[in-house]
Amino acid sequence: MKKTNLSISVIERVAEVFGEVYEKEADAIFRFCLLRTSDREVALDFTQDTFMRFWNSLLLEKDIKNHRTFLFTIARNVIIDWYRKKKPFSLETLMENATEGRSSFVLASTDNVETNSEAEFLIRKIAELPEPYGNAVYLRCVEELKPREISEILGESANVISVRISRGLEQLRALLHLEHAHAKTT
Amino acid sequence: MPMPKPLELKCIDGRCPPNIDLVKEIALTPLEKKAIFFCLKNSIETLKERLREEIPD
Numbered sequence: 001m002k003k004t005n006l007s008i009s010v011i012e013r014v015a016e017v018f019g020e021v022y023e024k025e026a027d028a029i030f031r032f033c034l035l036r037t038s039d040r041e042v043a044l045d046f047t048q049d050t051f052m053r054f055w056n057s058l059l060l061e062k063d064i065k066n067h068r069t070f071l072f073t074i075a076r077n078v079i080i081d082w083y084r085k086k087k088p089f090s091l092e093t094l095m096e097n098a099t100e101g102r103s104s105f106v107l108a109s110t111d112n113v114e115t116n117s118e119a120e121f122l123i124r125k126i127a128e129l130p131e132p133y134g135n136a137v138y139l140r141c142v143e144e145l146k147p148r149e150i151s152e153i154l155g156e157s158a159n160v161i162s163v164r165i166s167r168g169l170e171q172l173r174a175l176l177h178l179e180h181a182h183a184k185t186t
Numbered sequence: 187m188p189m190p191k192p193l194e195l196k197c198i199d200g201r202c203p204p205n206i207d208l209v210k211e212i213a214l215t216p217l218e219k220k221a222i223f224f225c226l227k228n229s230i231e232t233l234k235e236r237l238r239e240e241i242p243d
Contacts, residue, residue, distance in 0.1 A: 006236050007237055008234060011233065011234050011237070012234075018230075020225075022223055027214055027218055029212040030213065030218075031209070031210075031212050042220060044214075047222055048222045048225060048226065051222070052226060055226065055229075116211070118205070118208050119208040119209050120211055120212075122205065122208055122209050123212060126206075126209070140226055141206045142206055142207075142210060
């Protein structure tokens with residue numbers, strides 16, 4: 001009986017921590033899933049799945065040193081599983097949505113069309129970066145994680161991550177430069 | 187599809203391009219945020235309920 005009572009008290013304590021972390025990190029995890037899937041519905045499912053796995057880990061009293069890096073690691077694994085199970089046609093989805101005037105990258109906090117379009121454009125360009133650069137650039141520049149934290153998520157050394165960020169940013173600049181040149185000629 | 191506005195990424199004092207910050211504006215809508223939390227909370231409540239049922243009167 002004591003074990004059951006204790007379990008309920010653990011659940012209540014864990015639920016409190018969980019609620020705080022969810023409030024703080026849900027948007028970031030969702031954005032990361034959206035970047036990698038280009039599909040809002042899939043990204044919503046993955047966000048939920050990530051937090052459910054996080055909840056289970058809390059319940060098992062796993063030693064989690066950094067909630068943020070832990071969540072990104074789970075999200076990354078969820079996305080990798082998805083890619084393995086079913087090769088998505090995310091680019092096609094993106095094009096279909098664009099053709100139909102729908103966007104997966106709806107901004108929650110602003111109705112400013114120009115900001116919306118710039119943010120959408122940038123996230124698309126980051127999504128175009130090949131791996132191993134895309135995740136490193138995204139996690140550093142958008143989510144502002146430190147190279148050491150990114151190294152925990154991606155399973156590489158911090159030095160390797162720093163190099164990837166630097167090279168990835170060069171590629172991103174090149175992509176944007178090309179886009180700019182293309183826009184000028186058309 | 188309308189042509190995206192040309193953007194130039196700039197580094198200031200070696201820091202990351204400032205306009206990348208715009209991507210942070212992409213977020214869950216308040217409704218989506220609540221809906222996901224509601225589903226998760228339901229699972230948690232179900233688990234708690236199941237454990238309570240195990241306690242005899």
